[in-house]
Amino acid sequence: EAGVAQSPRYKIIEKRQSVAFWCNPISGHATLYWYQQILGQGPKLLIQFQNNGVVDDSQLPKDRFSAERLKGVDSTLKIQPAKLEDSAVYLCASSLGQGGSPLHFGNGTRLTVT
Amino acid sequence: AQKVTQAQTEISVVEKEDVTLDCVYETRDTTYYLFWYKQPPSGELVFLIRRNSFDEQNEISGRYSWNFQKSTSSFNFTITASQVVDSAVYFCALSEARNTDKLIFGTGTRLQVFP
Numbered sequence: 001e002a003g004v005a006q007s008p009r010y011k012i013i014e015k016r017q018s019v020a021f022w023c024n025p026i027s028g029h030a031t032l033y034w035y036q037q038i039l040g041q042g043p044k045l046l047i048q049f050q051n052n053g054v055v056d057d058s059q060l061p062k063d064r065f066s067a068e069r070l071k072g073v074d075s076t077l078k079i080q081p082a083k084l085e086d087s088a089v090y091l092c093a094s095s096l097g098q099g100g101s102p103l104h105f106g107n108g109t110r111l112t113v114t
Numbered sequence: 115a116q117k118v119t120q121a122q123t124e125i126s127v128v129e130k131e132d133v134t135l136d137c138v139y140e141t142r143d144t145t146y147y148l149f150w151y152k153q154p155p156s157g158e159l160v161f162l163i164r165r166n167s168f169d170e171q172n173e174i175s176g177r178y179s180w181n182f183q184k185s186t187s188s189f190n191f192t193i194t195a196s197q198v199v200d201s202a203v204y205f206c207a208l209s210e211a212r213n214t215d216k217l218i219f220g221t222g223t224r225l226q227v228f229p
Contacts, residue, residue, distance in 0.1 A: 042207075042221045095215040099214060100164065103217055105160075
């Protein structure tokens with residue numbers, strides 16, 4: 001079974017620029033998550049999708065972050081404009097969404113904002 | 115509110131030593147799940163184990179074992195005879211069982227195993 005795919009692996013941008021990350025979940029997984037992991041901290045949920053609908057985006061900084069999951073499969077996360085404090089690893093995960101199912105994570109995108 | 119606390123920021127051991135990683139959680143739910151994930155230097159979070167709130171049996175998988183105690187809200191992880199390949203950051207996480215798999219993570223414990 002193929003795992004969660006993410007791209008790019010690394011990205012360096014200047015502050016105020018925009019950036020987008022892509023995620024392809026495990027086939028058949030209804031639920032998709034974007035987590036932000038700042039260096040030295042645990043992952044923090046940004047947004048959760050169930051199929052193509054948003055379940056929880058309470059911690060997404062909506063003035064600069066946006067995400068979509070068209071057709072209930074792939075997802076993109078965008079930051080515009082980026083700030084220095086957005087430097088982090090952005091992790092995509094997917095799960096069956098049945099309550100208590102393990103999340104399966106991709107390798108993440110390491111973003112550096114200079 | 116849900117919360118996961120991993121008080122040990124970093125642990126260093128020599129190969130073949132046993133090591134225990136502590137995890138304490140808070141939740142008002144009676145039904146919940148607890149997880150441990152491993153994050154090696156490559157960065158990917160690797161699922162290790164899941165326990166539900168109704169199953170307090172300890173579990174052993176090879177050199178890994180987990181001790182779940184509801185009375186102290188703890189879910190500790192022990193590695194027996196540690197190896198250099200065990201070096202990683204380990205995260206404990208909590209999720210409500212109701213219609214979501216969303217995880218709340220602790221801050222992680224960095225384990226360094228020296229040869």
